[in-house]
Amino acid sequence: MSEHHHGHDHHDHDHHHDNHFTDMEARVKALETVLTEKGLIDPAAIDAIVETYETKIGPRNGARVVAKAWTDAEFADWLKRDATAAIASLGYTGRQGEHMCAVFNTADTHNLVVCTLCSCYPWSVLGLPPVWYKAPPYRSRAVIDPRGVLAEFGLRLAAETRIRVWDSTAELRYLVVPERPAGTDDLDEEELADLVTRDSMIGTGLALSPEASR
């Protein structure tokens, strides 16, 4: 799947068409600018309110994709080959027709997704991006020191585990498929989906163990 990997070194030149605001995105930013200038709102307070209302719906869609991949080898295969079509088959499509790429964690490889722009976040499967995901320090540090960033999230990986950092763009967005936790053989798809957290699909966490989810 390395053909999808966007090396970080070639973002420093000639990538000037990655960013685009839709009319509504720009209108909301305009309101935010004027209201901030007038001292009526401050962006931190707005982020805090958004966080409060962060919906559980979005990440649930992604969790169902992951749970299906765990239980259905054919679907997993399809997801690997053509994530856009496999995800769309479950009824989850991006409104802007962006392409999806699923990256699978294995025993020796852990995947982590970054991007500072909320326009690069796969809302259709993950819901709203968390505030930290949009913060510039997360992206820059995740690229330089992914192991350190993961440790801050409480995720300590074995030294020999390889970490791949995937840089989302507006055209191609990544979904991490975490490893299926041990001791889940007798769970059905719906129960498995409960173990798949938003962070595990960004790569800053792992899927929950059945004990931890209770």
Place this chain on the structure above:
Amino acid sequence: MSTCKTTSPLAASAELPKSPEGDPVFAEPWQASAFAMTVRLHEKGVFSWNEWAEALSAELYKPGRKADASDYFDCWVAALSRLVAELSITSSGQLETLTQSWQRAAEATPHGQPIVIENDPLR
């Protein structure tokens, strides 16, 4: 992950999309921002619940709405824009200028950099 406890009366806005648990549902981040800004302005007493409800319903009942209501938050943003213009906080002209400025700023920002309005080459 935070659980959603709806405290603002704005969550009772007409036709607001809700999850089975009764929390507002947003399809895209800008919708959540628009909702949050409105909640904040109402909390600060910039406008009353009645003023908001009137502005929103004026937009929701305009002809030409989409049958699937996917333009609900477009109406929300239009209502908020009109209300802040009526309250002389800004003008529709200023909002239009800023909207275009943000669009140019986004185009001019390389991938991986935060989009800030200062990146608008014409600003």
